[in-house]
Amino acid sequence: MAGNLEWEIATMREQMTQIATPRKFPMRKPDNHQPVIQRYSSQVSEDVSSIRVATLGFQGKAGPRDNLTAFLDFIDNAFAKIGKPNHHDIANFVDTQGYSTAMAVCYWLDEDDYSAWLEKFDLWWGAHDPEALENGLWFESFSVPPPYRETNLFQEYLRGVSACPMTRIEPMSESGYWGAARDRFSASAHDDFSPEQNVELQYDPHRDTLRKHIKVSDIPSQLCVIRSGVTWANCGEEQLESYETNLKPKLDKGMTYLRENPVDTGCCSLRQVTCLEADGSAQEEAYSLGIFLTYRHLERWAHDHPTHLAIYTRALAERKKYQENLELLTYHEICVLNEDVRFEYINCHPDTGLLPYFTNNAADQ
Numbered sequence: 537m538a539g540n541l542e543w544e545i546a547t548m549r550e551q552m553t554q555i556a557t558p559r560k561f562p563m564r565k566p567d568n569h570q571p572v573i574q575r576y577s578s579q580v581s582e583d584v585s586s587i588r589v590a591t592l593g594f595q596g597k598a599g600p601r602d603n604l605t606a607f608l609d610f611i612d613n614a615f616a617k618i619g620k621p622n623h624h625d626i627a628n629f630v631d632t633q634g635y636s637t638a639m640a641v642c643y644w645l646d647e648d649d650y651s652a653w654l655e656k657f658d659l660w661w662g663a664h665d666p667e668a669l670e671n672g673l674w675f676e677s678f679s680v681p682p683p684y685r686e687t688n689l690f691q692e693y694l695r696g697v698s699a700c701p702m703t704r705i706e707p708m709s710e711s712g713y714w715g716a717a718r719d720r721f722s723a724s725a726h727d728d729f730s731p732e733q734n735v736e737l738q739y740d741p742h743r744d745t746l747r748k749h750i751k752v753s754d755i756p757s758q759l760c761v762i763r764s765g766v767t768w769a770n771c772g773e774e775q776l777e778s779y780e781t782n783l784k785p786k787l788d789k790g791m792t793y794l795r796e797n798p799v800d801t802g803c804c805s806l807r808q809v810t811c812l813e814a815d816g817s818a819q820e821e822a823y824s825l826g827i828f829l830t831y832r833h834l835e836r837w838a839h840d841h842p843t844h845l846a847i848y849t850r851a852l853a854e855r856k857k858y859q860e861n862l863e864l865l866t867y868h869e870i871c872v873l874n875e876d877v878r879f880e881y882i883n884c885h886p887d888t889g890l891l892p893y894f895t896n897n898a899a900d901q
């Protein structure tokens with residue numbers, strides 16, 4: 537049991553928070569719950585009003601290596617012209633249509649920094665001629681107020697927003713029971729994440745999107761984005777074999793299910809990527825980046841579907857077995873979005889990102 541000082545401090549902090557702010561919706565955490573192992577969450581300082589995340593994607597049909605070199609040049613040139621975000625990382629994957637794709641996920645904790653970056657970005661982005669591009673490009677950006685994001689991580693494995701220099705890492709006791717993620721959103725005290733509108737996904741992957749610059753509109757508010765990652769870099773032989781034999785196939789099955797069933801699950805996009813070093817070499821880590829219609833859609837899959845239950849059960853068994861000696865490290869961050877979203881695609885195939893679901897408008901150039 538993680539009955540250590542850190543856990544006790546986390547519990548006291550939570551009790552103090554509850555006294556200070558009465559909840560409309562109760563915590564899901566069972567009384568006297570103690571997690572099997574200590575997990576952490578990342579917090580931002582009080583003066584951060586929103587976290588900005590933007591994904592810059594590069595879609596090409598060439599073999600992974602050729603495409604990667606082109607992507608690295610592209611991203612180097614882009615950041616040289618428009619400046620770097622507060623923090624970013626890069627990854628690649630082959631998408632459902634066989635397009636080898638790479639992307640940079642960029643983070644800002646300072647909206648002024650982002651606005652200054654965006655001004656330069658817009659000039660650079662708007663100058664791309666969709667008719668002349670050999671590859672596809674996308675820009676998917678959103679902001680999220682801190683109460684509408686949560687993280688679950690190990691303190692020695694910080695990725696995504698938790699790797700931003702201005703975040704601090706705190707132990708927490710909200711883990712290891714259904715509803716823990718919900719409890720970790722401070723907004724869950726007054727928001728139960730019920731859908732404001734009854735939206736059902738319509739899937740049309742045959743739209744005319746190549747050689748066009750498209751801005752997706754009519755995107756419902758409350759989209760939910762999850763980045764769920766894992767590293768096997770610290771695994772010895774035994775835990776590596778267990779990951780490859782027992783867990784990875786279950787993860788792949790779950791991700792395939794989500795990709796193949798967007799209408800039933802509300803999962804509009806699911807990219808299963810390998811993390812890259814700055815020079816393009818593969819790291820021993822990966823993550824899934826999923827966009828769901830609402831948090832409730834994500835939660836439904838995680839709680840009820842056999843594919844996530846298989847992953848979850850396996851992961852908890854390993855936690856119990858290895859406890860503090862667990863070598864496979866995981867994290868996730870979840871954001872519940874508002875209307876501040878921007879999804880644009882230049883010369884991308886019609887099954888990219890949100891293109892198959894919502895209204896596609898030619899962007900004003």
Ligand code: HEM
Pocket residue numbers: 575688710711712713714715716717718762764765766783787824826834835838839844847848851852866
């Ligand atoms: C290696 C891959 C994965 C493992 C080992 C894993 C395992 C787990 C475990 C152990 C929990 C409980 C965490 C805790 O409370 O401490 C959990 C929760 C959750 N997982 Fe996964 N998972 C994986 C991948 C994913 C992916 C790819 C998604 C979504 C696309 C996902 C969605 C969720 C959600 C939403 C929860 C929160 C459930 C709740 O607290 O109510 N997981 N997962």
